[in-house]
Amino acid sequence: MAKRKVFFCLFSSLLVLFLRSVSAEDDHEDKQVYIVYLGALPSREDYTPMSDHMSILQEVTGESSIENRMVRSYKRSFNGFAARLTESERNILAGMERVVSVFPSRKLKLQTTSSWNFMGLKESRKTRRNPSIESDTIIGVIDTGIYPESDSFSDQGFGPPPKKWKGTCAGGKNFTCNNKIIGARDYMSKSKKNTSARDYFGHGTHAASTAAGNAVANTNFYGLGNGTARGGVPAARIAVYRVCDDKGCDGEAMLSAFDDAIADGVDVITISIVLDNIPTFNQDPIAIGGFHAMAKGILTVNAAGNDGPKISTVTSTAPWVFSVAASVTNRAFLAKVVLGDGKILVGRSVNTYDLNGTKYPLVYGKSAALSTCSLDKARLCEPKCLDRKLVKGKIVLCDSREGPIEAQKLGAVGSIVKNSEPDHAFIRSFPVSFLSSDDYKSLLSYINSTKHPKATILKSEEISNQTAPLVVSFSSRGPSTIVSDILKPDITAPGVEILAAYSPDSSPTESELDTRHVKFSVMSGTSMACPHVAGVAAYVKTFHPKWSPSMIQSAIMTTAWPMNASGPGFVSTEFAYGSGHVNPIAAINPGLVYELTTADYIAFLCGLNYTIEDLRIISGDNITCTKELSKTLSRNLNYPTMSAKVSGTRPFNVTFQRTVTNVGMKNSTYKAKVVTSPGSKLRIKVLPPVLSMKSMNEKKSFMVKISGDRIGTQQPVSANLIWFDGTHNVRSPIVVYAMS
Numbered sequence: 045m046a047k048r049k050v051f052f053c054l055f056s057s058l059l060v061l062f063l064r065s066v067s068a069e070d071d072h073e074d075k076q077v078y079i080v081y082l083g084a085l086p087s088r089e090d091y092t093p094m095s096d097h098m099s100i101l102q103e104v105t106g107e108s109s110i111e112n113r114m115v116r117s118y119k120r121s122f123n124g125f126a127a128r129l130t131e132s133e134r135n136i137l138a139g140m141e142r143v144v145s146v147f148p149s150r151k152l153k154l155q156t157t158s159s160w161n162f163m164g165l166k167e168s169r170k171t172r173r174n175p176s177i178e179s180d181t182i183i184g185v186i187d188t189g190i191y192p193e194s195d196s197f198s199d200q201g202f203g204p205p206p207k208k209w210k211g212t213c214a215g216g217k218n219f220t221c222n223n224k225i226i227g228a229r230d231y232m233s234k235s236k237k238n239t240s241a242r243d244y245f246g247h248g249t250h251a252a253s254t255a256a257g258n259a260v261a262n263t264n265f266y267g268l269g270n271g272t273a274r275g276g277v278p279a280a281r282i283a284v285y286r287v288c289d290d291k292g293c294d295g296e297a298m299l300s301a302f303d304d305a306i307a308d309g310v311d312v313i314t315i316s317i318v319l320d321n322i323p324t325f326n327q328d329p330i331a332i333g334g335f336h337a338m339a340k341g342i343l344t345v346n347a348a349g350n351d352g353p354k355i356s357t358v359t360s361t362a363p364w365v366f367s368v369a370a371s372v373t374n375r376a377f378l379a380k381v382v383l384g385d386g387k388i389l390v391g392r393s394v395n396t397y398d399l400n401g402t403k404y405p406l407v408y409g410k411s412a413a414l415s416t417c418s419l420d421k422a423r424l425c426e427p428k429c430l431d432r433k434l435v436k437g438k439i440v441l442c443d444s445r446e447g448p449i450e451a452q453k454l455g456a457v458g459s460i461v462k463n464s465e466p467d468h469a470f471i472r473s474f475p476v477s478f479l480s481s482d483d484y485k486s487l488l489s490y491i492n493s494t495k496h497p498k499a500t501i502l503k504s505e506e507i508s509n510q511t512a513p514l515v516v517s518f519s520s521r522g523p524s525t526i527v528s529d530i531l532k533p534d535i536t537a538p539g540v541e542i543l544a545a546y547s548p549d550s551s552p553t554e555s556e557l558d559t560r561h562v563k564f565s566v567m568s569g570t571s572m573a574c575p576h577v578a579g580v581a582a583y584v585k586t587f588h589p590k591w592s593p594s595m596i597q598s599a600i601m602t603t604a605w606p607m608n609a610s611g612p613g614f615v616s617t618e619f620a621y622g623s624g625h626v627n628p629i630a631a632i633n634p635g636l637v638y639e640l641t642t643a644d645y646i647a648f649l650c651g652l653n654y655t656i657e658d659l660r661i662i663s664g665d666n667i668t669c670t671k672e673l674s675k676t677l678s679r680n681l682n683y684p685t686m687s688a689k690v691s692g693t694r695p696f697n698v699t700f701q702r703t704v705t706n707v708g709m710k711n712s713t714y715k716a717k718v719v720t721s722p723g724s725k726l727r728i729k730v731l732p733p734v735l736s737m738k739s740m741n742e743k744k745s746f747m748v749k750i751s752g753d754r755i756g757t758q759q760p761v762s763a764n765l766i767w768f769d770g771t772h773n774v775r776s777p778i779v780v781y782a783m784s
């Protein structure tokens with residue numbers, strides 16, 4: 045029950061699913077799930093990975109029946125298996141000559157609509173598209189499954205799957221694919237309930253429709269957000285990989301999903317799931333799977349996480365994985381609170397319930413405390429803290445976002461909540477409004493000021509807020525604690541109050557108290573931002589089918605809308621939004637790109653002093669670092685952003701080396717332009733300052749030399765390098781920072 049609750053809170057507030065630990069099931073206490081890597085797949089025709097894996101496992105365990113030991117086999121894109129092993133069995137395996145590496149499976153978490161118009165990708169016929177190529181594009185969605193009957197996934201007008209498709213429909217019971225959802229696989233069928241790729245949560249359905257859902261007119265959430273819901277590439281196909289169940293998501297299932305998605309022939313992988321701690325690359329199934337995908341030409345897009353606004357909370361840190369922050373769009377949902385004295389307080393909420401203007405008595409959780417519970421807990425409306433007699437039929441004030449759940453259980457008619465981060469709305473299963481701290485305070489003094497305080501909560505209305513975009517408070521921030529000189533997250537995209545397809549098998553809040561079942565719902569999270577960028581990546585790929593993942597990533601990053609740092613500290617800087625806000629139309633014509641190959645990433649890892657064992661875990665190959673490679677500086681990775689951590693107390697000199705590839709026009713000349721923010725004391729030199737490109741795909745290298753004085757640890761210092769040829773602005777943020 046407790047476990048279920050944690051999961052529920054995560055779902056109902058901000059959407060990123062956790063990948064959970066698969067180790068230590070009750071009946072295997074002394075054993076843990078390990079992933080055993082055997083490297084590349086042998087090309088011999090008579091090699092059968094499955095029986096090889098079984099015989100290795102039999103040999104090591106000495107058991108003839110290994111059914112309970114084998115968890116799964118990786119056999120399509122890389123060679124290996126996951127098995128329940130004791131520590132000593134693990135050690136024997138690690139010592140075997142054929143075994144590249146053995147490492148434990150890790151926990152992970154799951155962290156409209158008008159958002160595409162907002163980004164400039166309009167529904168109009170004028171939007172440039174490549175319909176036939178788009179229809180051959182496949183997006184792999186690794187998530188909670190999908191609701192296949194949704195209108196967003198109808199296959200009306202779709203021909204048979206693209207020829208390159210090698211996947212299958214193995215969605216389990218009562219799951220049929222069609223020419224839109226061309227494939228489905230379920231890795232959680234061992235869990236007792238819901239043994240299919242059918243989505244009983246809504247999270248995966250929402251992500252899939254945001255990336256590649258059909259255009260569906262007149263969609264709304266109880267009238268809110270009415271419009272056409274559609275994905276970035278509505279003509280593309282979807283392949284579904286379910287790795288989560290009602291207890292969370294599995295790390296070793298995640299690797300299976302990668303193993304299959306790569307071999308199935310997907311073009312882009314979207315993953316709105318993160319780990320619940322910040323893993324090093326060798327502990328991170330998304331970094332490991334993403335490395336294999338990258339090596340096979342497939343871009344992996346991942347949510348940055350919902351642990352902001354604290355800095356250094358970004359969990360998606362591998363440079364070969366595209367990490368996405370969440371921003372607000374120009375639309376917001378408000379729910380007004382009308383007090384007994386007629387005063388109106390404007391809260392933020394997705395409230396579909398109508399109290400018909402009836403005013404109900406107000407009570408503060410703290411004033412309804414049971415004697416068995418501290419006032420501090422009662423103020424938060426914690427479970428078993430409120431006196432049913434004092435809250436029944438009333439509107440209850442709670443100092444915590446989860447408080448309304450308890451209030452509803454005890455018969456309250458609504459709840460008003462203190463929200464210290466009023467830049468996004470939440471959904472609850474009865475009338476709720478979330479007030480800013482100031483408004484909440486004035487509500488408390490109203491309660492104090494009168495004998496019979498009363499209020500009503502109005503149904504939500506939507507407003508248009510032209511000041512967007514800003515990164516939302518909950519979006520995880522850099523700097524990366526794994527590699528200090530790689531700027532993360534990479535980019536930001538709409539992730540607040542997004543309307544997209546949902547699973548009617550679930551309820552919008554996931555709460556047992558919620559009786560609503562909808563085909564479209566509003567959700568917020570970096571989980572919602574991630575599939576927007578996956579849709580853009582697929583869109584870019586339809587114009588440039590041969591581009592590598594790093595080229596697509598670079599194109600999207602260097603053409604992003606600039607955002608400005610604001611406020612003190614790190615919270616609203618490049619460490620929130622990376623290179624800026626995704627701009628789909630510009631991304632198809634970047635002019636220059638920063639390319640990276642598998643070898644570049646290996647050199648980068650060598651430079652980070654990863655051990656050979658670690659390198660093998662990440663790459664799945666038997667590689668070694670030469671002395672030369674071990675000298676690689678991570679800041680010289682040919683990344684589209686430049687970031688360096690320096691000492692804040694001494695003057696510094698930092699050099700970045702980069703190489704750009706011409707993908708614009710023949711005979712173009714780019715001039716370097718450096719834009720520093722006012723007051724910035726960085727001295728920046730670009731050498732050479734002019735790049736002449738005669739032919740397409742020509743490469744030119746340059747250096748960016750930066751010097752500065754003591755910058756202190758309070759705030760990063762940033763600038764932009766823009767290569768300009770008269771047409772293209774190829775922009776890279778440069779960030780220098782120090783931290784105590």
Ligand SMILES: *[C@@H]1O[C@H](CO)[C@@H](O)[C@H](O)[C@H]1NC(C)=O
Nearest residue numbers: 083141142143144666667668
């Ligand atoms: C890995 O490479 C080394 C030499 O580079 C070689 O001796 C060893 O046999 C290789 N191991 C595997 C598992 O291929």
Ligand SMILES: *[C@@H]1O[C@H](CO)[C@@H](O)[C@H](O)[C@H]1NC(C)=O
Nearest residue numbers: 191193217218219242548549
């Ligand atoms: C299959 O799923 C749909 C949608 O949830 C449901 O309406 C239908 O009854 C199910 N059919 C079977 C045979 O379970």
Ligand SMILES: *[C@@H]1O[C@H](CO)[C@@H](O)[C@H](O)[C@H]1NC(C)=O
Nearest residue numbers: 237238239244245290549550
């Ligand atoms: C599992 O599926 C059944 C229908 O077969 C559904 O009623 C139930 O809600 C699902 N369980 C969960 C945890 O979603």
Ligand SMILES: *[C@@H]1O[C@H](CO)[C@@H](O)[C@H](O)[C@H]1NC(C)=O
Nearest residue numbers: 262263264266267268270271
């Ligand atoms: C949504 O918009 C359409 C057309 O603009 C309109 O016909 C429909 O009534 C609207 N629905 C709601 C619930 O507002």
Ligand SMILES: *[C@@H]1O[C@H](CO)[C@@H](O)[C@H](O)[C@H]1NC(C)=O
Nearest residue numbers: 397398399400401402457475
């Ligand atoms: C508000 O009015 C509608 C329609 O008359 C009714 O269905 C609903 O129950 C009312 N809600 C409340 C809280 O009284």
Ligand SMILES: *[C@@H]1O[C@H](CO)[C@@H](O)[C@H](O)[C@H]1NC(C)=O
Nearest residue numbers: 485486487488489490491492
């Ligand atoms: C309301 O009254 C209580 C007790 O009389 C007091 O402790 C509290 O500070 C008051 N709150 C506000 C917001 O005025």
Ligand SMILES: *[C@@H]1O[C@H](CO)[C@@H](O)[C@H](O)[C@H]1NC(C)=O
Nearest residue numbers: 372376509510511512513514
């Ligand atoms: C509109 O956006 C600005 C900047 O993002 C924000 O400060 C303001 O609170 C927003 N207004 C509403 C009503 O959400």
Ligand SMILES: *[C@@H]1O[C@H](CO)[C@@H](O)[C@H](O)[C@H]1NC(C)=O
Nearest residue numbers: 513605606607608609721722
């Ligand atoms: C950022 O600041 C520059 C100059 O200060 C200004 O021209 C630009 O409009 C600002 N951009 C945004 C997105 O606010």
Ligand SMILES: *[C@@H]1O[C@H](CO)[C@@H](O)[C@H](O)[C@H]1NC(C)=O
Nearest residue numbers: 650651652653654674677678
């Ligand atoms: C790696 O190790 C070398 C030699 O010990 C050291 O100079 C270098 O700073 C280390 N690099 C990193 C990124 O830790």
Ligand SMILES: *[C@@H]1O[C@H](CO)[C@@H](O)[C@H](O)[C@H]1NC(C)=O
Nearest residue numbers: 694695696697698750751752
């Ligand atoms: C930075 O480089 C300049 C020019 O080469 C040199 O004069 C200066 O001493 C260097 N500063 C530091 C802190 O190394």
Ligand SMILES: *[C@@H]1O[C@H](CO)[C@@H](O)[C@H](O)[C@H]1NC(C)=O
Nearest residue numbers: 709710711712737738739740
């Ligand atoms: C590029 O420039 C060269 C030399 O200036 C010229 O001969 C050639 O025709 C130009 N090509 C294009 C496509 O403009």
